[in-house]
Amino acid sequence: MYEIHHRIGGRSTPSTSGRTAPVYDPATGRVQATVGLASVQEVDAAVAAAQAAFPGWRATALSRRAEVMFRLRELIDANRKELAQLITNEHGKVLSDALGEVARGLENVEFACGVPHLLKGGYSEGVSAGIDVYQLRQPLGVVAGITPFNFPAMVPMWMFSNALACGNCFVLKPSEKDPSPALFLADLLHQAGLPDGVFNVVQGDKVAVDRLLEHPDVAAVSFVGSTPIARTIYERATANGKRAQALGGAKNHMLVLPDADVDMAADAAVSAAYGSAGERCMAISVVVAVGEVADPLVDAISARLPAIRVGPGTDPDAEMGPLVTGEHRDRVIGYLDAAVGAGATMVADGRAGPLPAEGFFLGPCLLDRVTADMACYTDEIFGPVLSVVRVGSYAEGLRLINENPFGNGTAIFTRDGGAARRFQYDCNVGMVGINVPIPVPVSYYSFGGWKASLFGDRHMYGPEGIDFYTRSKVVTSRWPDPTTSTVDLGFPQVR
Ligand code: NAD
Numbered sequence: 001m002y003e004i005h006h007r008i009g010g011r012s013t014p015s016t017s018g019r020t021a022p023v024y025d026p027a028t029g030r031v032q033a034t035v036g037l038a039s040v041q042e043v044d045a046a047v048a049a050a051q052a053a054f055p056g057w058r059a060t061a062l063s064r065r066a067e068v069m070f071r072l073r074e075l076i077d078a079n080r081k082e083l084a085q086l087i088t089n090e091h092g093k094v095l096s097d098a099l100g101e102v103a104r105g106l107e108n109v110e111f112a113c114g115v116p117h118l119l120k121g122g123y124s125e126g127v128s129a130g131i132d133v134y135q136l137r138q139p140l141g142v143v144a145g146i147t148p149f150n151f152p153a154m155v156p157m158w159m160f161s162n163a164l165a166c167g168n169c170f171v172l173k174p175s176e177k178d179p180s181p182a183l184f185l186a187d188l189l190h191q192a193g194l195p196d197g198v199f200n201v202v203q204g205d206k207v208a209v210d211r212l213l214e215h216p217d218v219a220a221v222s223f224v225g226s227t228p229i230a231r232t233i234y235e236r237a238t239a240n241g242k243r244a245q246a247l248g249g250a251k252n253h254m255l256v257l258p259d260a261d262v263d264m265a266a267d268a269a270v271s272a273a274y275g276s277a278g279e280r281c282m283a284i285s286v287v288v289a290v291g292e293v294a295d296p297l298v299d300a301i302s303a304r305l306p307a308i309r310v311g312p313g314t315d316p317d318a319e320m321g322p323l324v325t326g327e328h329r330d331r332v333i334g335y336l337d338a339a340v341g342a343g344a345t346m347v348a349d350g351r352a353g354p355l356p357a358e359g360f361f362l363g364p365c366l367l368d369r370v371t372a373d374m375a376c377y378t379d380e381i382f383g384p385v386l387s388v389v390r391v392g393s394y395a396e397g398l399r400l401i402n403e404n405p406f407g408n409g410t411a412i413f414t415r416d417g418g419a420a421r422r423f424q425y426d427c428n429v430g431m432v433g434i435n436v437p438i439p440v441p442v443s444y445y446s447f448g449g450w451k452a453s454l455f456g457d458r459h460m461y462g463p464e465g466i467d468f469y470t471r472s473k474v475v476t477s478r479w480p481d482p483t484t485s486t487v488d489l490g491f492p493q494v495r
Pocket of ligand 1: 146149150173176226230250408
């Protein structure tokens, strides 16, 4: 058993609130640590440390801020395995997945290394006699990040890389389910030369989040998590005059047209539905099979499932780890019998195993003949459950996707470029894959869904992240020709 603390003003700070939460090892089901949950005063201390560090960090030369990011890049690269092990230890995902998470997070640090270029504003010379107009991009001040359990290193990197490079100070409230990777990143930031107080971690739950949302010195809030919480975070943060971006849940559909390469589509569906035990906001949870492709596709997916090895994340042969908690695993299981009761066909039941004796495991589950009124279709399950909905035409499949309240990611599988092009035009979804099942944008684009998958007008990271973490100031200046100057400038000039 170990205790997990805050990191405030560069120091490891134990909570004195008297409130704690258990941190499980999902592979054994046992509690391995406790995390102290912040009181209002502890959040205030973190915000005060960030506020005190802000004038100095803001005034730090751009080249020096970029240098910290370059050093951080090297440190994360050198510590990939340690960070991945921490992720696996508390989240449960297999090590190869955790390494993938680190790699995708690191991209954002690399993007932020280009901050001197990214912060360039515009300049208009001579808009009128002696008058120039130019734009500055200045940091907001203290900004907060509230992150989910499923990417305990990557999602913080989505946020803090750009925020810090732009000159802001940061207070991170990670998920209480897997709080250690955030502290490891704080340590690497310190080693990279970031001054104390510029990056702080407060462990906590709703109490900490509520305080961040109302704290007068917090200028902006970035949130990633489930839709109901995202909606309230956005509403409350903006009601308190803060800038906010709140990314919510998902129900990602993969539309498979009759001309698709069935093996390619089946491989994609399996990796996108069951990778990380389905606990990804970009996981495919619904396959929409158009016309005669349905039977061969369901057969091809089902034939691949027995080969998926379920086991502890530390087992190098395991491809799918446990779910994050026993409570969550039981919630996921609850959808299976309900779906069969509502008329779906259970093609694969992940409860049947083989599964490790301990831990929060569930094998891959495949439901066929799912319809849009079933709970397994309407709800975000966030587990290894793939539903197949059979439709008669492209138009019917598209309608399903566009009528769904979520709009995070979607994918089309087809050999027809015209059909793919039409789909990217037609679908009301923020991130689209064409023969790519999980179209998470590279770090020099921005990440964000539409509809109930994102509240706010700025997507996360990339160019929109730079916009989010800076405010624009436009200067109009008049410097008439210095005809009366005491400095000899060679006037009057010949023009
Ligand atoms: P969650 O909404 O339960 O928690 C997210 C964060 O909010 C955590 O830090 C948690 O401590 C805090 N929180 C929880 N309840 C709260 C409350 N009542 N008031 C204030 N704060 C609260 O989400 P989760 O279970 O950690 O993560 C899974 C969810 O995140 C899924 O819905 C998934 O789709 C979503 N997600 C979305 C994206 C995206 O980019 N859109 C990315 C990753 C995860």
